[in-house]
Amino acid sequence: MNKKFLTLSIASLLTASCFAQVKPLAPNKDAMKFSKAINPADGLKHLSVLASDEYEGRETGTKGAWMAADYIRDYFKSIGLKGPVDGGYFQKIDLVNVTLKQSQVTVNGQPKEYQKDYVVSPSLISDKGFTFSTDQIVFVGYAINKDNYNDFAGVDIKGKVVMMFSSGDPTMKPGTRIDRATYRAMLENRAKYFADNQVKAIILIDPMVDRITENTKNAQNKGRVMVKTNAAIEAQKQNEIPRISISTTVANELLKASNTTVADLQKKIVDSQAPSSSVLNVPFSASAAKNEVPVRCENVLGYLEGSDPVLKKEVLVLTGHYDHIGLVTDPNATDKVNNGADDDGSGTTGVLLMAKAFMDAKKAGKGPKRSILFMTVVGEEKGLWGSEWYSEHPVFPVENTIADLNTDMIGRIGEEYLGKPDSANYIYSVGSKMLSSELSNLSERVNATYTKMKLDYKYDDPKDTEQIYYRSDHYNFAKLGIPIIFFYDGMLQQDYHRPGDEVSKINFPLLAKRAQLTYYTAWELANQAKRPAVDMDGKGNPKK
Structure with a gap:
């Protein structure tokens, strides 16, 4: 089951x-x-x-x-x-094994290392792949908009590259569980907001990248099987915004432009119960493509x-x-x-x-x-x-x-x-x-x-x-x-x-x-x- x-x-x-x-x-x-x-x-x-x-x-x-x-x-x-x-x-x-064909990420023109500094999930890459570059990233905290808390207030994300924490909700007490219907609705609303604003790409600050193991690397390199149901194809069409997960180290490198760090930002947001969104003026570029091989x-x-x-x-x-x-x-x-x-x-x-x-x-x-x-x-x-x-x-x-x-x-x-x-x-x-x-x-x-x-x-x-x-x-x-x-x-x-x-x-x-x-x-x-x-x-x- x-x-x-x-x-x-x-x-x-x-x-x-x-x-x-x-x-x-x-x-x-x-x-x-x-x-x-x-x-x-x-x-x-x-x-x-x-x-x-x-x-x-x-x-x-x-x-x-x-x-x-x-x-x-x-x-x-x-x-x-x-x-x-x-x-x-x-x-x-129609089952395929999806693997990463190629990927590249640079910060300030310096290349980063795949599976050390960043990870790209090939199953989230569109059939045509992606390439983008920017000199400006909009940091939107936890990308949450609810009640009296709005990470999107005061920043313009239209057509921009956004950076956010991969998970978490600073407005909830530690250990509090959110029901799945509410969580699903939040994700759907966020995705729609990003799509409506034609967001160019999403950078996720993900601590999992810091702790990636050899077993995880091997599993990622073997690829991921996915079935191409009508529902899956439609979901991918609605989710073609490029996504890259980065390590805390790379995130801190990007946040230097605002003289802060991941840890400082998280503490500030939780303590103040207020967003700390900002615009980071730093060059960032990325590209990726995938392979699909049919599987019996x-x-x-x-x-x-x-x-x-x-x-x-x-x-x-x-x-x-x-x-x-x-x-x-x-x-x-x-x-x-x-x-x-x-x-x-x-x-x-x-x-x-x-x-x-x-x-x-x-x-x-x-x-x-x-x-x-x-x-x-x-x-x-x-x-x-x-x-x-x-x-x-x-x-x-x-x-x-x-x-x-x-x-x-x-x-x-x-x-x-x-x-x-x-x-x-x-x-x-x-x-x-x-x-x-x-x-x-x-x-x-x-x-x-x-x-x-x-x-x-x-x-x-x-x-x-x-x-x-x-x-x-x-x-x-x-x-x-x-x-x-x-x-x-x-x-x-x-x-x-x-x-x-x-x-x-x-x-x-x-x-x-x-x-x-x-x-x-x-x-x-x-x-x-x-x-x-x-x-x-x-x-x-x-x-x-």
């Missing part, structure tokens, strides 16, 4: 459901018969491969991820699923066509992300592989098990009426890249997609359930109530009929500090108005994104039971007369 948080604003909901309070469905003997394909033994078989050291943590754009993609494709093909992408199973994603990257799709001549046009999507975070960067680490057995080898395994169950049914003449797309996506750990790509380049029309059931981490017991009676019989159900009350009700009835697990809705609470609803691939379906359920075990501390996330720690009977809950829900969705109605506003409130 992805670490990044996004804005959360949803309605308050109950935290748990008891199946005894819900009217069960009539059990479907066929569904029960074919559910036997979802079992602990086959789960162990798949996960022992996907989360092995040989797969090197399955980081997007690396050999381990390619090996996992090949394994999943071969399995889909072996059980009879069709490749829906021009006859193939891979939906190729793909979602893996297996398609099961529905049996009903009308309903087969509608598609149910079952997702899990097969990527993880790769190898440990610490050269002294004894265990160098972040295996990602739970995150999200477990969910990917669940998708494979469900695919086998539905294909067994299909071969026995009991296949689903609607079509099902089994999709394991890549790049989730990088920022939901694979599902975002699919949302922008859907293989099947969005209007024909009835729901997404997403399994991301279903193999372990989360911290809140350790040692509790429900520890081996619960699952967090996330987002089922956001867009469709019918989907939520169906999920509860399915659970009451077949799996009888405790459904915990904790992460639907608007006060959820982890903002789980926004952190896995279902969200890229939900934002299109497609009903979703995200099944999740709640493991956020034990071994999360660490080498300890190993196959040996997976509870395979529990993994299988959670996958069966997903499967039974999918069975009903794929066979019931009507698709789940979208009657909620995406925040858990009834549509007006």
